[in-house]
Amino acid sequence: MLAALTVIVSGGMTFSACAADKNSPVAAVNVFIGTGGDGHTFPGATRPFGMVQLSPDTQVRHFKQSYPWAAGYRYEDDSILGFSHTHFSGTGHSDLGDILVMPYSGETKWEPGYPERAYSGYRSRFSHQQEKAEPGYYSVKLLDHAIDAELTASDRVGLHRYRYAKGEEARMMVDLRSSIYDYKTKNLWSSMRVRSNTLVTGMRETRGWAPGRQLYFAMQFSTPFQSRDIQNREDGVEYRGFAGPGSNGKDKVKIEGKAIVASFDFGMPTDQTVMVKVAISAVSEEGAIANLQEMPSWDFAVERQKASDAWHQALSAVQIEAKPEMRTMAYTALYHSMMGPSLFMDIDGQYRGPDNQVHQANGYRFHSTFSLWDTYRALHPLLSLIQPAQRNTDFVKSLVASQQHSPDGILPVWQFHGLETWCMIGYHAVPVIADLYMKGINDFDADAALNAMVKSAEYGPYGGLQHYMKYGYVPTDLEPEAASKTVEYAFDDWTIARMAEKMGKADIAKKFYARAQNYRNVFDVRTGFIRARKANGEFRVPFDPAVSNFGSDYTEGSAWQYSWYMPHDNAGLIAMLGGDAAAIAKIDQVFDAKVDEKIYAHMEDISGLIGHYAHGNEPSHHVAYLYNYFGAPWKTQARLQQIVDSQYQAKADGLSGNDDLGQMSAWLAFTSFGFYPVAPGSNEYIIGRPFLDKTVLNLPNGKRFTIRAENLSKANMYVGSVRLNGQALHRNFITHEQITAGGELVFVMQSKPNKEWGSKLDARPYTQTAYQ
């Protein structure tokens, strides 16, 4: 299916040809979507769920306002300071940017310099006209050095190919100082060791988002360096040890400190080309060296093709027919849905766990980078449909192993590189595991998993849980973000109950079904909002449903955004709001409110506003689908058009908020198919409306589920009727089992709302009543 690989050499500019067929899913991806604006995605080379994310960094080191550079690269920038090996895709907070490599020509400059003065350091200007990237491959011309740089990656190894201008010595900078969110105190320690003139190893330990994170590396050159200079450019050290062998960085074989930088000179190698392989490991330098075995050859084209093939295979889980821009948006969404959780163990199965100790994974692949507050919503449900069961059970086994290694004995909250960051709220590993288990993806120790889930839900010191268990809600005078915590805990509890019930553990199910009702304790029937209560039972006053603040009662949100969060019991919501009509009216208020964007401007994550609806952040993601529960699916359909039109575009600045390790993208993927998992653990997907002419899900069980949209057009935004396997589908949702059985779902689209379809009570998703 893939075009034979060819190499085009012309002028001084050399880029390999596109590795993927024009019609392939890989070719449809635009890896630059989200690299501008607030998307925080990166354009570099990685494999699906790969441990290495090799990508250009354009941010200014020591730049305090780091948020915009969370992925290292911003499309708006015009200079590159190097290529580093680890990046998050779409986070708000950040870290990583490990082991920066920068080829250069001419004079050695030890500092990256500033973008406004490109020549002041080793940084180089670049142009998007001479930049090209696709899944697994990135290339750019470094204009100030006249170097063609190309990147590709295997799971644990980044491969660089640099072609230098004729007559220039091939040089390379390796800067262990460089970092994302590089505050002055971030680098705790680092070291570099020259093992031969083709192999350099080292490590860096940082206090960033994760504390005490150790990352080891092994760096192999395709051609021996002729000389090198390794320096610790640290100021203000009160104590330095005795000098070891060698008088300076030109003959020292090992150097340690907080500010290690090295330059390598390769002379004028064959074809003016030098390649570098960089393997990473959380375990040890020996682990990193062993990981190099993953990529034995020096054939860049072969490695690039392998990366492309891996993406081809992963993306082929979904075959899409659609208008080009929509197809690109959907495939790019799928691409961004496979950035994490990422592999995080050495080839021998060793990894570092949340206790910062080394462990051995037996019979599974340890994964990390769990942005769970985001990804439990739609990303993990999506992966249950498009990734092999093995990958999904790897996630569960990784989560449960982490719980077993956790000093606190609980499941990960926001984990990367094996370490806990304690970012965001909830115990949302719980719905991830429960959702998979409910879907029959259960090739893991369910008892151990349920035990880990219960422990996480009952661990008093975490996030006010001791108060939640005592009061039935998190009191605002005892714990910040009390309203958000209460409703999210209640949902997580419901998923424990679901799984326990299926496992026949009636006691646990009963206990957690009861806890799942706790959202009611913070619902103020008088105002119709979720509000935080004090320990004495009173709601906190004054109350303004549009107020949001860090440390307030809501997590990156306001009452307008958080009052819809009981996805497991929308029947309860309807009752509290006073019926369907009131619910519809209130949700319309969310979307139609005239909101001065300034009221949310101080919260970086609250973006993508439509009224109070903030598509750029997760608490809103299910809200448009709630009309289905209220008997007005046609309103869902219209809102989806409104959201997709305003929040997604096939360009760098095409995401209205952080992609959040694929959650923003998973929303678009589901929505473009025509349905969305409002309540993970329910096995229900709420039907919206498709944005693709045809979608074929090549399911992990080998079956196919096809979705066709007849008469789809911009104008025909409404669902006239739906057929499942030729039979009219009256319900406004479908189940996971209906999908995985294989078959065909056909939408007939029309320009006017069909207010009948899916509006009857018996057409609506199961309510909580149905589950108890």
Added chain:
Amino acid sequence: MLAALTVIVSGGMTFSACAADKNSPVAAVNVFIGTGGDGHTFPGATRPFGMVQLSPDTQVRHFKQSYPWAAGYRYEDDSILGFSHTHFSGTGHSDLGDILVMPYSGETKWEPGYPERAYSGYRSRFSHQQEKAEPGYYSVKLLDHAIDAELTASDRVGLHRYRYAKGEEARMMVDLRSSIYDYKTKNLWSSMRVRSNTLVTGMRETRGWAPGRQLYFAMQFSTPFQSRDIQNREDGVEYRGFAGPGSNGKDKVKIEGKAIVASFDFGMPTDQTVMVKVAISAVSEEGAIANLQEMPSWDFAVERQKASDAWHQALSAVQIEAKPEMRTMAYTALYHSMMGPSLFMDIDGQYRGPDNQVHQANGYRFHSTFSLWDTYRALHPLLSLIQPAQRNTDFVKSLVASQQHSPDGILPVWQFHGLETWCMIGYHAVPVIADLYMKGINDFDADAALNAMVKSAEYGPYGGLQHYMKYGYVPTDLEPEAASKTVEYAFDDWTIARMAEKMGKADIAKKFYARAQNYRNVFDVRTGFIRARKANGEFRVPFDPAVSNFGSDYTEGSAWQYSWYMPHDNAGLIAMLGGDAAAIAKIDQVFDAKVDEKIYAHMEDISGLIGHYAHGNEPSHHVAYLYNYFGAPWKTQARLQQIVDSQYQAKADGLSGNDDLGQMSAWLAFTSFGFYPVAPGSNEYIIGRPFLDKTVLNLPNGKRFTIRAENLSKANMYVGSVRLNGQALHRNFITHEQITAGGELVFVMQSKPNKEWGSKLDARPYTQTAYQ
């Protein structure tokens, strides 16, 4: 042989009875010798070559002038800030002082406070009247807290027993900030984890003498703590991660940072007593937990007895009869000779090597703390006589393993906790290995060892070796300390040649015998001094043989001290000086010079002056024995009396210089027996004169070698005659083989010099000629 253990309880003061019989070697030791003045020994509890050295610290934290507190404790001080688990015995430079534990009563004070204001912190005053220590045991009354503290240790575990005053809550501080040489930037990272109310683990990573040193610990309490408070008292952190579970140190289970301190409250336990076991590991917290298995019981008396037994066994290698003070000095010297190299691996054989990576020791025990510039001279030769061959081959295997792990591929220079410090000069692991091999202690891979030795001697980037190999000396304009390096390299080279010759490797032997003559290239026949030359062959001018400076041509010494360093070729020295008489006259000048001590006062290590002779530092240690080579052994005998009388006393301030991991003590041990190993690798011990009435060496091969001194008295300082196994011994040296064959060496002492004995040419030690 040991008295049954009894416990005396009286008043509020409780100390266990002395574990050792009064006449036992253990009882003869005064562990306080060297804890005052410049000795830098510690009085705390350790086993022979133990990994843990649990001892009180009295130094001021953040005190820049750290040299006097290199062992943590100074006898001159009157307050203790706690008990930490790692200490060097007798170093000049320092590090360690890891994991400080301090019991306290009353209010929690988070800082140690200052000695002049004892109440300002958790520090407590103490009195030597209520302090008692013996090998493997230390106890003190902490006056400000009214707590009786007792310490003992197994190899890897320190055991504390604290008895609190009646009516006081039992409390304890654990301060991971505290350190020896604790400059502000030393602590890179640390963490503490509460695993249960009786088990706490953690780690600390430091940049001290060794960079990036990680030490893990597991701390077990005999009684559960009722509450605790764990804090990171770090200022000026630009970036802190998100808060984990728990609102503060009272319920947090894990904390990380650079300034971790914890307090524990045990309420009022049985007998008002709390015990703590602290195991250390360089590998991991799990490793430290496993090491706790080494000490399963909570019976302090049993553990104390085991420690005492271990010392009894080790010290019983030598049976000594002498006047009490001399006997104490000799046994204390033997005690201090068994502080290092110390065990440094977990019970499963894992250890951290000079690459700072984890390795596995198979079939031997990895040891570290190699103060080789000091200890190759007499300490290692002593251990070849008083320790089992297995311990000595463990040293060799540890050295060779370190060479194999070394980033530079060379043997340790000054290594501790597995890490290289690059302190001092030479490749003196070489004579340690060669000396053992020549003595037939060779149960190791001799080919690997010789390879490691040659690699170390031929590694160009180290210590100017590329120049040494090119010029035949280290040129002063290319490398500091050029004169000292040249002569020490030449000696080390000679030992390589010796071992290679014995192994039948004629080429290597020839090459290194030739290199061993390089000392001649820096001997200035005109002045009669070792002097540094420039690359152009000229001696550096101006020249003052009394000048010493850091970074000068001499290492912690002057030309007066360094011009005697060709121990493998004193015949060559005699020839260059112009005969015996000139040599004797010159060496007399060294001792008899009227020296203003100020000329050496800027060099901390140059102490113990007799003229230019500086017994407090190693370059002088063999000098008094050189008269034997010049045909005047009676002068050696007199000088030894002069040295012992002026440099050693049985009191805290009883060592004239740093004990240097036992080298100062090993000198005294040998000298008190009656001979000394001037040239390790020669298998010769140069006869001086005994200071003990009777010495029985219970040799590792099971044989006994007895040394008797007839008519020994202060006045009878001269050797009249010597009999070996009943036969008159005319030679002024004996061989290792003569000793290890077992037998009896009898000295007849007299008040007047016997200028005949040992003075003939055929009585003198083999010269280098004899070896080629």
